[in-house]
Amino acid sequence: MKKDVDAIVLMNAVEPNLDCSFFYATGIPNGLFEGCLAVIRPSGVEVLTSELEALSAKEAGVKTQVFENGDERMRLMKRRLSRFKRIGINSMELTLANHRLIKKACGKAKLVDISRDLFDARMIKQPDEITRISKACRIASEVGRSIPDFVSEGMLETEAAAEINYWMMRLGAAGPGFTTTAAFGTKSAEPHYTPSRRKLRKGNFALFDFGASFERYVSDMTRTFVCGTPSKRQMEMHEIVLRAQEEALDMIEEGVHGEDVDNAARNVIDGSKFKGCFIHSTGHGLGISVHDPGSISSARDMVLRKGMVLTVEPGAYIAGFGGVRIEDDVLVTKNGCKVLTACPKDLRRI
Numbered sequence: 124m125k126k127d128v129d130a131i132v133l134m135n136a137v138e139p140n141l142d143c144s145f146f147y148a149t150g151i152p153n154g155l156f157e158g159c160l161a162v163i164r165p166s167g168v169e170v171l172t173s174e175l176e177a178l179s180a181k182e183a184g185v186k187t188q189v190f191e192n193g194d195e196r197m198r199l200m201k202r203r204l205s206r207f208k209r210i211g212i213n214s215m216e217l218t219l220a221n222h223r224l225i226k227k228a229c230g231k232a233k234l235v236d237i238s239r240d241l242f243d244a245r246m247i248k249q250p251d252e253i254t255r256i257s258k259a260c261r262i263a264s265e266v267g268r269s270i271p272d273f274v275s276e277g278m279l280e281t282e283a284a285a286e287i288n289y290w291m292m293r294l295g296a297a298g299p300g301f302t303t304t305a306a307f308g309t310k311s312a313e314p315h316y317t318p319s320r321r322k323l324r325k326g327n328f329a330l331f332d333f334g335a336s337f338e339r340y341v342s343d344m345t346r347t348f349v350c351g352t353p354s355k356r357q358m359e360m361h362e363i364v365l366r367a368q369e370e371a372l373d374m375i376e377e378g379v380h381g382e383d384v385d386n387a388a389r390n391v392i393d394g395s396k397f398k399g400c401f402i403h404s405t406g407h408g409l410g411i412s413v414h415d416p417g418s419i420s421s422a423r424d425m426v427l428r429k430g431m432v433l434t435v436e437p438g439a440y441i442a443g444f445g446g447v448r449i450e451d452d453v454l455v456t457k458n459g460c461k462v463l464t465a466c467p468k469d470l471r472r473i
């Protein structure tokens with residue numbers, strides 16, 4: 124930590140307002156931990172937890188103190204926090220209500236925002252984190268490979284998404300890492316679409332964006348298919364997006380600017396008949412959260428460093444026609460990158 128603090132306090136609110144950094148700092152793979160705290164000091168981490176996940180915390184080998192209600196939690200907080208002078212907090216994920224509780228418990232201590240430092244630390248993955256992400260990637264890849272086996276013409280987007288979620292869990296995922304996207308036909312042109320009761324028809328694009336959650340870490344992968352025989356335009360669109368993705372993947376290594384990787388992918392698409400159709404950045408960080416700190420972007424440039432895990436996901440979208448996105452997850456290494464997802468990238472048919 125660059126900022127001088129006696130301790131860092133991370134406190135969860137109620138799902139979905141949980142602090143991802145709480146799970147980063149404690150490494151606890153199971154449990155919800157609503158209203159729980161992590162107190163981090165140079166000597167180690169202590170979790171203040173309700174009884175609901177006391178077992179998960181203890182099994183993870185983390186020093187644990189259990190409280191039965193809010194009053195007891197406040198007593199525990201006061202006992203620990205009142206002796207500190209400077210306490211680091213994560214302003215990006217702490218609710219205002221919990222901020223008040225921490226202030227009440229710590230007396231005169233100064234609360235210092237350390238969210239930047241925390242996010243910088245979270246960007247570089249530790250070996251244990253890479254192991255979990257890799258497993259989540261393997262699960263998603265296996266499901267991605269078998270999509271043509273369980274998705275067929277006439278199926279609803281919600282049914283296809285349910286199948287993907289089902290198979291990820293059958294393969295050991297705790298659940299989907301985020302809401303699975305299945306977008307058919309013209310709906311594939313909307314990058315953040317959520318599935319509805321639309322049927323897959325002959326000639327439709329079928330875009331699936333999904334990831335597995337494994338021991339709290341997620342994968343994030345996209346593949347685009349065509350139902351039946353693809354048209355010439357569909358094939359061209361897919362080919363250009365694939366070339367853009369390969370350009371980006373070829374460039375990634377420690378020391379390279381995200382902006383340059385983004386431009387490499389963008390130049391392929393903008394140099395084709397699909398100019399202007401790539402409407403988002405090339406990638407983002409991935410870890411506990413599906414949008415973890417970090418990006419491959421011209422707007423938010425950063426230097427890529429060894430140990431970062433990022434998505435590489437160029438796309439092309441045409442309203443009223445459809446869209447193609449191809450997304451893989453990579454680990455940045457000294458001399459390149461390791462692609463953690465392994466699933467065919469040619470335009471497959473359903």
Ligand SMILES: [Mn+2]
Pocket residue numbers: 332333343344345450
């Ligand atoms: Mn995705």
